[in-house]
Structure formats: structure tokens, C-alpha cells
Amino acid sequence: MELFYYLLFAGLSAVVALVELSKTSKDRVAGSAAFNSFKNNYLVVYSLMMAGDWLQGPYVYFLYSQYGFDKGDIGRLFIAGFGSSMLFGTVVGSLADKQGRKRACVLYCITYILSCITKHSPQYKVLMLGRILGGIATSLLFSAFESWLVAEHNKRGFEPQWLSLTFSKAIFLGNGLIAIVAGLFANLLADNLGFGPVAPFDAAACFLAIGMAIILSSWNENYGDSSDNKNLLSQFKGAAIAIASDEKIALLGAIQSLFEGSMYTFVFLWTPALSPNDEDIPHGFIFATFMLSSMLGSSIASRLMARPTIKVESYMQIVFIISACTLLLPIVTNFLLLPAGVKGGTISFAGCIQLFGFCTFEACVGIFWPSIMKMRSQYIPEEARSTIMNFFRIPLNVFVCIVLYNVNAFPITIMFGMCSIFLFMASVLQRRLMVVAESHKSNWTMTKERETGTEPLNI
Structure with a gap:
């Protein structure tokens, strides 16, 4: 079975390389020297930020277990992180529009570095504080950096279509290549060099500090609505009104929540799905394969978004349907294939089929990130x-x-079925978003024609 993993990884590597090398001049967006310098600066910073995030992932659960906490204690720590992102992170992240996006990015670095430092303590309260800080940092990571990029890109007068190139490259590097390298580097520090499970968190803090130094020295500040008479409550009220009054924004938010909710659920479910009888599976190698699949997806997205005739709203409907079908595979294999009755051993035939499906799902994730970024912009x-x-x-x-x-509380097949339903719902909402966007564009064009007197006469 080791040959199977290596063949799968090698095959995906070859496909990624082929997609990248086969790009024609039509697929590549040629920017100015100023844009390329701006883009490369952002990509370096974003890669460092993602390295600081990915380095921690493989050893969070393991570190908590090494400190002697059981599954329930660790589960509460994880819930605290997501709860913090929902409550405190939403407030802190929203301050970026008023106080400045650059400041928010620096705050991300500081809060995440502090979160890394708390990992040195075996005290549960200190670790809980670290999870709360990590939740705040996560909200900033997925809002402040993108907000700064879009505002700065527009402020400098770059072509709107060039933004797609930055998005796709950021996902290709930050959610693909950097994730693979970070996983291997974390394994090297913790296991091969014998520094222990805290070492990856120290390395993450170093990368975050380097990124913060680059931000402080090379980034300009930009704001959303910086008016003095607008407090945080007014910002929330204004955002709620914008979502309620514009169907496109509401649809986009629902689509994002449905897909990301399914994606994060998948993160918790793929291990028991592939090893229902405690099969011996190489978790690190499979994780690297998933990240490689995500890189393939971001490469495909780059080619799609570079073509003006292909609309993001159109192809994302197909992506969501494919995603829904891939997460149905655990249910299908559970009904069609008899489960192995022996504990342990290598991955089963059903597991191999699911693994191919999960790699396809990760490729869809790679397409999703730059595409949703473009639609948000x-x-x-x-x-x-x-x-x-x-x-x-x-x-x-x-x-x-x-x-x-x-x-x-529920069988794993029920959880996957729920995620699949959510993804089908996302496809339906994506279809509705495309219809609304085209209708809005058509109405805007007719209005401009009336204002300029170029409206065609009906004879």
C-alpha cells in the first residue's frame, strides 16, 4: 500500500507541474513592473503568515495530549478557539475598517505569537487563553489581509483583472506549497531533530515576527470608513444593512458559510473515514497529498480567472456539485462494499476510493479560495x-x-451526508447569485445608455 500512496502523490505532482507548464500567454496576466513588485511583496508576507499558521496544525492535538488532557478537554479547547473567532474575532476584525488594515495585520502577528508562547505552559487556563488568542488571529488572517490587498490594489490604480492573479498565486503558495513544506518542517523539528512538539510553535512565532517586520517597513495604511462619528456598533449596523439590502452580498455570505462549514467538518472526519478499523495510514503523507491537490485546484482557478469569457459565478456551480458528490463517497462505499472485520492492517479498497474522492474535494477547495476572493472583491x-x-x-x-x-453523537455517514447537502445548497445559491448579478449588470447598462443617450431605438 505504500506504493499506492507514492503513486498517488507522484501522479498529482505531475498533473500540477503539467498544468503550470502548459499555461499559454492567454492564461498569464502580464502586469507592470510596479504591480509585480507589489504582488511579490504581498505574496512573501502572506506566505510567512500562512507558514505561521500551518506549522502549528500537525501538533496542536498531540501537544495537548502530551500534557495529559483527554479528548473532552481537548475538544473544549478547540471549541474555545472557534467560539473566540466568532465573538471576539468578529469585533477585533471589524475594527480594521476604522483603525486601519495594516494595524489589523500587525495585530494578527502579535496575537498569534502570544498564542504560540502559551503552548509552553501545561496549565489548562493558559492553553485556553492561547486558543482564544488563536481564534482572534484566525479572524484577522481571513479578513484583514484580503481587505488590505484589495484596497491597496485599487488605490494604486492597477488593473482589476490583475487582482485575480494575486489571489490565485497566494492560494497556490500559502494553502499549497507552504502547507506541504510547513508540515515537513514541523515533523523535522519535533521528531527528527528531537526538539519536541513545542518546537513547531516556536518556529511559527519566528516566521510571524519576520512577516510583521516586513509589514511595518513596507506596507501603507488603508481604511474602510474611518469617519470619527462612526463607532463599532454603527459599523455592525451598516454591515448588516448592506447584507440585508443587497441580495448578492447575502448570497455570497451564505455560499461561503456552507462551503467552509463543510470543509472544516471534513478536516475532522477524513481520518476516521479512511481508517474505520484503526488501519495504519500515513497521516502526514495523506495531508501532503491533500495540499498538493489544493495546489492543483488553485492552478486551475488561475487559468479559469485569466479568461475573460469564463465567469467565476458560472464555473463555481460545477465546483460545488463536484464537491458534494465527492463527500457522498463514504456513504456509497459503506453501502456497496463490505467493511473489513479485522482491526488494524493497511487502508482498505473502500478507503482508496474515498481517498481519491477526498483529493478531488481538496482540488475543489483550491479552486474555491481564489474564486471566492474575487467575488468578494x-x-x-x-x-x-x-x-x-x-x-x-x-x-x-x-x-x-x-x-x-x-x-x-452521529454516524460518520450522517455527517458526510449533511456536508453534501450543504454543498448542493451552495450550488443552488451560486446559480441564484449569477442570475442576480447578470440582472443587476443588465439594469446598470440600460441606465447608463439612457443617461448618455445611446439607448437603441425600438422601431
Whole structure:
């Protein structure tokens, strides 16, 4: 079975390389020297930020267990992280629109570094504080950096279509290549070099500090609505009104919550799905394969978004349907294939089928991230961008907390079936978003024609 894993990884590597090398001049977006410098600066910072995040992932659960905490204690720590992201993170992230996106990015670095430091303590209260800080940092990571990028890109007068290139490259690096390297580096520090499970968190703090230094020295500040008479409550009220009054924003938020909720649920479910009888599976190698699949997805997204004739709203409907079908595989294999009755051993035939499906799902995740970023840049108003983006994360975090709390209450097939239904719903809402967006664009064009006197005459 080791040959199977290596063949799968090698095959995906070859496909990623082929997609990247086969890009034609039509697929590549040629920017100016100033844009390329701006883009590369952002990509370096974003990669460092994601390295600080990915380095921690493989050893969080293991470190808590090494300190002697049981599954229930660890579960409460994870729930605290998502709950913190929902409550405190939403407030702190929304302050970025008023206090500045650059400051919010620096705050991300500081809170996450402090969270890393708490991992040195075996005290439960200190670790709980670290999870709360980590939840705040997560909200900032997924709102402040994107908000700063969109505002700065527009302020510098770069072409709107060039933004898609930055998004796709950021996901290719930050959620693909960096994730793979970070996982291997964390394993090297903790196991091969014998520094223990705290070492990856120390390395993460170092990368975050380097990124913060680059932000402080090279980034300009930008704001959403910085008016003095607008307090935080007014910002929330304005964001809520914007979501309620614009169907496109509401649909985008629902789509994001449905997909990301399914994605985070998948993170908790893929291990028991592939090893229902305690099969010996290489978790690190499978994780690297997932990240490679995500890289393939971001490469595909880059090619799709580079073509002006292909609309994001159109192809994302297909992506959501494919995602829904892949998460149905555990249910299908459970009914069609007899489960192995022997504990241990290698991955089963049903597990191999599911693994191919999960890799496909991760490729869809790689397409999703830059595509949702592009749609957010088009539909979310600049003055409340960070606030609205954090509003989108509230139902997501509620959903993940509920799943974590009840992860042992339902069979795994029920959980996957629920995720598949959510993804089908996302496809339906995506279809509705495309219809609304086209209708709005058509109405806007007719209005401009009337204003300029170029409206065609009906004879």
C-alpha cells in the first residue's frame, strides 16, 4: 500500500507541474513592473503568515495530549478557539475598517505569537487563553489581509483583472506549497531533530515576527470608513444593512458559510473515514497529498480567472456539485462494499476510493479560495469590507462548534451526508447569485445608455 500512496502523490505532482507548464500567454496576466513588485511583496508576507499558521496544525492535538488532557478537554479547547473567532474575532476584525488594515495585520502577528508562547505552559487556563488568542488571529488572517490587498490594489490604480492573479498565486503558495513544506518542517523539528512538539510553535512565532517586520517597513495604511462619528456598533449596523439590502452580498455570505462549514467538518472526519478499523495510514503523507491537490485546484482557478469569457459565478456551480458528490463517497462505499472485520492492517479498497474522492474535494477547495476572493472583491463594499467578511464567519463558527460538540453523537455517514447537502445548497445559491448579478449588470447598462443617450431605438 505504500506504493499506492507514492503513486498517488507522484501522479498529482505531475498533473500540477503539467498544468503550470502548459499555461499559454492567454492564461498569464502580464502586469507592470510596479504591480509585480507589489504582488511579490504581498505574496512573501502572506506566505510567512500562512507558514505561521500551518506549522502549528500537525501538533496542536498531540501537544495537548502530551500534557495529559483527554479528548473532552481537548475538544473544549478547540471549541474555545472557534467560539473566540466568532465573538471576539468578529469585533477585533471589524475594527480594521476604522483603525486601519495594516494595524489589523500587525495585530494578527502579535496575537498569534502570544498564542504560540502559551503552548509552553501545561496549565489548562493558559492553553485556553492561547486558543482564544488563536481564534482572534484566525479572524484577522481571513479578513484583514484580503481587505488590505484589495484596497491597496485599487488605490494604486492597477488593473482589476490583475487582482485575480494575486489571489490565485497566494492560494497556490500559502494553502499549497507552504502547507506541504510547513508540515515537513514541523515533523523535522519535533521528531527528527528531537526538539519536541513545542518546537513547531516556536518556529511559527519566528516566521510571524519576520512577516510583521516586513509589514511595518513596507506596507501603507488603508481604511474602510474611518469617519470619527462612526463607532463599532454603527459599523455592525451598516454591515448588516448592506447584507440585508443587497441580495448578492447575502448570497455570497451564505455560499461561503456552507462551503467552509463543510470543509472544516471534513478536516475532522477524513481520518476516521479512511481508517474505520484503526488501519495504519500515513497521516502526514495523506495531508501532503491533500495540499498538493489544493495546489492543483488553485492552478486551475488561475487559468479559469485569466479568461475573460469564463465567469467565476458560472464555473463555481460545477465546483460545488463536484464537491458534494465527492463527500457522498463514504456513504456509497459503506453501502456497496463490505467493511473489513479485522482491526488494524493497511487502508482498505473502500478507503482508496474515498481517498481519491477526498483529493478531488481538496482540488475543489483550491479552486474555491481564489474564486471566492474575487467575488468578494466585486460585491462587498470597500467601506465595510472587513466587517462584512467577519459577519460571514459567524454562522461558520457556530456550525463548526456544533459539529465539534456532537462529533460522536452521529454516524460518520450522517455527517458526510449533511456536508453534501450543504454543498448542493451552495450550488443552488451560486446559480441564484449569477442570475442576480447578470440582472443587476443588465439594469446598470440600460441606465447608463439612457443617461448618455445611446439607448437603441425600438422601431
